[in-house]
Amino acid sequence: MTKLNTNSLNPFEEKISLAIQVKDAPEDFTQTLKSQLESIPESKEMAQNLRLKSPKMRWAVAGISLALIAVIVVFAIGPKKVWAEISSFLQRLPGVGNVEDLGESCVLAKPMSITQEGYTITLEALSSTDKKSWVRFSLDGWQGDRDFYYMMIREFGKLQYNIDTIKPQSTFVGDIYQSELLYLEYELPPVCHAKDFRLAFLSLPASKQNMAPEVWEFEPKLRAAQKEDTLPKNDQGFLSSEEHEGITMQILAYYETPKFTGLSYRFQTPSLRNSVSLLGGWNPSNPMIVDSEGNNYYEQDRRSASSHFGYFSMVNKMPHDESFHLNSPSMMLYWNELDFEILENKAPITIDFSANFEKGHEWKLDFWYEYDYPHKIYFDKVVYRESPPHLEVHYGTDNDINYIQLYCFSDVAPLCKGCPYSSTEGVFRIGLAEKPSGQLKLGLYSVSREIEPPEGWTIDFTLDELPKAEWLPLYDVPYIVPEQRP
Amino acid sequence: MRKAELNEFYDEWIQAIYRYTLSRVKHVDDAQDITSQTFLSAWQNRERYQERGEFAAWLFSIARNKIKDHFRQAQRKQNRIQTLGDDEIYKLSAEPQHETLIALRQVISTLSEKDQELIRLRYVAGLDFATIAKISRRSPAACRKACSRLVAKLKAHFEQEQE
Known part of the structure; x- marks a missing residue:
């Protein structure tokens, strides 16, 4: 269900609903649009x-x-x-x-x-x-x-x-x-x-x-x-912001036409194999570019590629003799396990069902999984439930996360063959066809988390300090091996 | 997604998308344009939908981006955003509590943009918390909590105003 159940509104919510209820779309408009769509x-x-x-x-x-x-x-x-x-x-x-x-x-x-x-x-x-x-x-x-x-x-x-x-x-x-x-x-x-x-x-x-x-x-x-x-190579590294929670922002290159300037940039996590993105939703965290006199260079368009390639933002033409301040107040960290070897053969948690057990049986895990320095998830326990048979995986984190997905492999959980299921409530449920008897392997598939340092990530730069891209730098950002972390 | 499915979704969501858009841009022609763009874009990018899973959340994300583009374009061209009078946008002229509701709407308009957006998604677009959570990339529980706190705050503020 994706729609609000209006019967569940309290009287004041009903009032809110009435106060801001706008008019419906006219029928001739909805019909015309529908025929237009059908003609494609x-x-x-x-x-x-x-x-x-x-x-x-x-x-x-x-x-x-x-x-x-x-x-x-x-x-x-x-x-x-x-x-x-x-x-x-x-x-x-x-x-x-x-x-x-x-x-x-x-x-x-x-x-x-x-x-x-x-x-x-x-x-x-x-x-x-x-x-x-x-x-x-x-x-x-x-x-x-x-x-x-x-x-x-x-x-x-x-x-x-x-x-x-x-x-x-x-x-x-x-x-x-x-x-x-x-x-x-x-x-x-x-x-x-x-x-x-x-x-x-x-x-x-x-x-x-x-x-x-x-x-x-x-x-x-x-x-x-x-x-x-x-394309020119760049192995000199990039201009970087200060580090917050193990993450820095980097400007990778600029690109210019007679009319606009494009900047490509990315967030670098320690492993750099994970996907990160700027925060969307209703609290937009667009990077702001301001020159030395406080003039804003508003982002007019943004493209994203992978974490290696980062983002490409278009702004009005930026002069070369000016210094700029780039600030991104927050970012959304999306972490995904991309290592097939880990996914298929090295799942960090194994539950053994060979011994006798009844409903309510708990397998204590007490296991911290570090998914990207310094971020980690605590796996507390797995509990067997019946009617219908399923497993609950209880987990916790050391900071707020937006959502989590686990993967699992098992002969005994037909709904659980490498398919991630998401949960945001601290308990992850895995459906089973019947009471299990073999082994079940579990691991972390993806996590997303919003990170908002008090002053965000900032970089001061001039265009001449940046590598110049000859083409729209959507897919042309060179890969730089990240520094090793402790 | 096949065309038949899209048509089904269209019938289910056209009014919600339109109402949400109209409540943001406050101009019927612009709302119709943006609604058209939203559905055309959805059709054009339908294969991406299969990866994302939740159609309503996806559709609303497209609409929100289109609305953002609309305001950016106006800003870029230094156009003044034109909006219509309330009578042409809102339904409530036949409501017996007309004046009270207008007063409540005014109180809502003093909320932060973030709070107004939550109100719009919940009470104009009529979305449940699971969908709002997907659009705003928060957990459903966090959205539910934020909404109930906001409604309580709004109620207190409104009752104070009425006194």
């Missing part, structure tokens, strides 16, 4: 069916693999040498990330634009490896500036791959909307060796009431990727 084709689902895995999954698998490789390398040759070793053989190409051999990659020979009836679409960049491609367009000349229109482009702006066969295999990666310019990024299959390769926007419905031209077709000229196409 389900082609996206078809496209998804054609892919073996979702791009998110591929990114996740790639990210986890890289993390595992990094861990192995750290143990093999020691943390200080890791970055030097990695950087000696990896090059970074915009959009596609690290490549081992530039000879297997290609890029767009030069940008190309098509202008029709007041709209200009520019194919700005393309990189391709033998595994995937990335392409970025900009769209200029937009008359209206309501989000409604660009959402419609996102929905309908399919890319056509290979002129003879339309393969809806392009995947929308992200967009940045700034004044009249809309940047669109897509992921594609490898294209370096594609014949008769073309890219086309098939239509822009809803633009000027469907008056926009139907097709923008690009025939990109590609060339082999070279050293100068790669």
Whole structure:
């Protein structure tokens, strides 16, 4: 149930409800919107069916693999040498990330634009490896500036791959909307060796009431990727804030166009393998950027990637001869167990059901699990309950948490095969088909926690102190091996 | 999510999203635009919903972001946000306790933005605490406690005003 049960309101709550009750949406509006939604084709689902895995999954698998490789390398040759070793053989190409051999990659020979009836679409960049491609367009000349229109482009702006066969295999990666310019990024299959390769926007419905031209077709000229196409490396570390509860904020790079400045930044936890994000909800904790005279540079847009990549915020153009103060009053720590080895084989808690026991039986755990310095969860006990049979896992924390998820593996708990269940009440329930007899393995899967230091995280900086990113730094932030903690 | 499911959710949530949005932006055209954007965005990103689980919480998160964008855009273009008069937004003109309710609404408008948001999600959008908790990334118990404290505070304040 997600709706409020109005019968449960007390008289004063009923009064509140009446006092602020707004008018309903007119029926003609709701009907029109409904028909509009119904008219949108389900082609996206078809496209998804054609892919073996979702791009998110591929990114996740790639990210986890890289993390595992990094861990192995750290143990093999020691943390200080890791970055030097990695950087000696990896090059970074915009959009596609690290490549081992530039000879297997290609890029767009030069940008190309098509202008029709007041709209200009520019194919700005393309990189391709033998595994995937990335392409970025900009769209200029937009008359209206309501989000409604660009959402419609996102929905309908399919890319056509290979002129003879339309393969809806392009995947929308992200967009940045700034004044009249809309940047669109897509992921594609490898294209370096594609014949008769073309890219086309098939239509822009809803633009000027469907008056926009139907097709923008690009025939990109590609060339082999070279050293100068790669992104600059940064192994010098980043500007960092002071540390609060083991967490620092870092500015990673800046990016600028004639009209705006973008900053990418992240929070670094000690292990850096965990996902963190800025606090959302109704207590927004947007980072504030103020110059030396107290002028605010309001965040206009924010994109997030993973914890390694951090965030990308767009603000008005920041001058180079000015000093700035960045402050983030709070952040939300999302911790996730990403180590498959731990998840599958090294669960920290094992409950043995081989001895006789009855309902109400308790297995004392008395176990602190340190999930990320200095954060930990206390596992108190597991209790067996009946009607229907289930287990209660009692836990506590040394600080407030927003939610927790556990994972478990067992032959005796059919609802408990690696699937996390969330609980916020200090007791976590695991359903069982019957009274258990084997073993059950338990561990912590994810935790989220809001952290609000008294003065937040702050960094004073000038743009010239930061690495400059040549591209929208959504996926191009270099990985830096974190410092080891006690 | 298939189209049929989306239609079902649409029928269930369109009014709640619209009312919530209208109570935030206080302009019928803007509320309709934002509501349209919210559902279009939901449809466009429907595969993400399957990962997140809770449809209402997800839908309200989209609406809240759209509303934030709406205010940011107005701020960026230095447009004055135009709002309509209360009569065009609120329902209560036929209520017998009309004056009392207007007074209560005024007291509510003096609350902090955070508290007003909780009131809106609970009593305008009509969400239960589990959903509010997901939207605001707090525990349901914390939301319930915050709401009951807020209602008690509001009641005391309102009764004081009435005296």
